[in-house]
Amino acid sequence: xDATKSEAFLRLAATLLLLMTALLVLFDSxxxxxxxxxxxxxxxxxxxxxxxxxxxxxxxASYNLLQLVRCCIASRFMPGLIVWHKNLAWICxxxxxxxxxxxxxxxxxxxxxxxxxxxxxxxxQWMKVCNIYARFCxxxxxxxxxxxxxxxxxxxxxxxxxxxxxxxxxxxxxxxxKGK
Amino acid sequence: xDATKSEAFLRLAATLLLLMTALLVLFDSxxxxxxxxxxxxxxxxxxxxxxxxxxxxxxxASYNLLQLVRCCIASRFMPGLIVWHKNLAWICxxxxxxxxxxxxxxxxxxxxxxxxxxxxxxxxQWMKVCNIYARFCxxxxxxxxxxxxxxxxxxxxxxxxxxxxxxxxxxxxxxxxKGK
Numbered sequence: 001x002d003a004t005k006s007e008a009f010l011r012l013a014a015t016l017l018l019l020m021t022a023l024l025v026l027f028d029s030x031x032x033x034x035x036x037x038x039x040x041x042x043x044x045x046x047x048x049x050x051x052x053x054x055x056x057x058x059x060x061a062s063y064n065l066l067q068l069v070r071c072c073i074a075s076r077f078m079p080g081l082i083v084w085h086k087n088l089a090w091i092c093x094x095x096x097x098x099x100x101x102x103x104x105x106x107x108x109x110x111x112x113x114x115x116x117x118x119x120x121x122x123x124x125q126w127m128k129v130c131n132i133y134a135r136f137c138x139x140x141x142x143x144x145x146x147x148x149x150x151x152x153x154x155x156x157x158x159x160x161x162x163x164x165x166x167x168x169x170x171x172x173x174x175x176x177x178k179g180k
Numbered sequence: 181x182d183a184t185k186s187e188a189f190l191r192l193a194a195t196l197l198l199l200m201t202a203l204l205v206l207f208d209s210x211x212x213x214x215x216x217x218x219x220x221x222x223x224x225x226x227x228x229x230x231x232x233x234x235x236x237x238x239x240x241a242s243y244n245l246l247q248l249v250r251c252c253i254a255s256r257f258m259p260g261l262i263v264w265h266k267n268l269a270w271i272c273x274x275x276x277x278x279x280x281x282x283x284x285x286x287x288x289x290x291x292x293x294x295x296x297x298x299x300x301x302x303x304x305q306w307m308k309v310c311n312i313y314a315r316f317c318x319x320x321x322x323x324x325x326x327x328x329x330x331x332x333x334x335x336x337x338x339x340x341x342x343x344x345x346x347x348x349x350x351x352x353x354x355x356x357x358k359g360k
Contacts, residue, residue, distance in 0.1 A: 046303030049292040101335065104281060105288035112229040112289035113296060117304065123226030124297065126306040155281065159342070166346035 003160055008071040010157045015064040017150035018103070022057035024143035025050055025110075030136035042133040049106075049113035050140070056106035057147065060154070063099050067092070089165040096158040103154055107147040114140050183340055188251040190337045195244040197330035198283070202237035204323035205230055205290075210316035222313040229286075229293035230320070236286035237327065240334070243279055247272070266357065269345040276338040283334055287327040294320050 031041045044050040070092075117137060120128035130137040209223045224230035250272075297317060300308035310317040349357060 040303075042303065046301055048295060048299065097335065097339075101284060104284055108285035108288040109292035112292040115228060116293060116296060119228065121226055123220075123222065124306070124309045126304070129304045155277065159277070162339070162342040163346045163349070166343045167349045167351045169343070169347045171347045 003164055004071055004075045007157055007160050008068060008075070010153050010160070011064045011068045011071065014150045014153040014157065015061045015068065017146050017153065018057045018061040018064065021143045021147040021150060022054050022061065024139055024146065025054050025057075028136055028139040028143070030133045032132055034132065042129070042136045044140075047110075047113045047117070049109040053106045053110040053143075053147070056102055057150075060099055060103045060150075063095070064154075064157075067096075086165075086168055089161070089168065093158075093161045093165045096154070096161045100151065100154040100158045103147070104151045107144060107151055110140075110147070111144055114144065183344055184251055184255045187337055187340045188248060188255070190333050190340070191244045191248045191251065194330045194333040194337065195241045195248065197326050197333065198237045198241040198244065201323045201327040201330060202234050202241065204319055204326065205234050205237075208316055208319040208323070210313045212312055214312065222309070222316045224320075227290075227293045227297070229289040233286045233290040233323075233327070236282055237330075240279055240283045240330075243275070244334070244337075247276075266345075266348055269341070269348065273338075273341045273345045276334070276341045280331065280334040280338045283327070284331045287324060287331055290320075290327070291324055294324065 025044045029041055029043045031039060034040050044054060114137070116126065118128065118130045120126050205224045209221055211219060211221045214220050224234060294317070296306065298308065298310045300306050
């Protein structure tokens, strides 16, 4: 299995998982009767971190889809050409780095905010909300697991794009291309 | 400037910034009189994410210090030998990846939790606390800026370790060492 095929497979899996994460968070809501008189609905908009997560996962899924198209074009029409082109390899490497760190940051931020919903904070007098909205919290938990698996796949993809770029360079001299 | 020197310089800067972040969070506390009768002290222990941040930043600083020692040994006693050794390059690459993602995740989690302290959440009836503990929040903000700069430096270091590893491989065949 060569680098382009592994990359395409990982990108496809990451795209699907990112979409699943975003949709799970987006359509998660639970309505409860609080203090036997007030109806309250919990949605992803109650926590900014979840709102940001939805935006980031949709953007990252679109980005991976575009890269998937590039992979297909590269392997079908110009095998061994586009992938090895130095400037394109640098652009892919940098974009992949930005994408993986952004997705990872958004997931971790959502995890921290959701964790506060589970534990509350006695010091700041923030009450636990997951004993009220249990199903809502379980769904967010599932979404975060998908999100972290997607991050892991994107980290692998970014390693492959680093591999595709750096193997073009000389193993003896710093930042000198091979064959120069 | 060769790869080992850039790496050593970046690791030193990252270590100092990680230590600074951890100490800024660790020694941040503010006492306030609430409801004109209750004395309340805000510390990093009020938010789990800040507690985790302190642990992660200290661990990452120790790790970078160890790697700095390796860099110095490599450049002084065995120039051009240790760094190019394939197995060590793989270990450094994988450890650096784990380290940078962990630090990045801890920073983002702390940012999300601190952001909740600034905005509160009306849906979950969590009150804002940064209008009460303003100085505490400013110091956490400063610590997070240091933490993100450290993450950026560690991302650069992990790119250098990816460079040191992957340039050992053939530019024509997937995962085949040069000279084979």
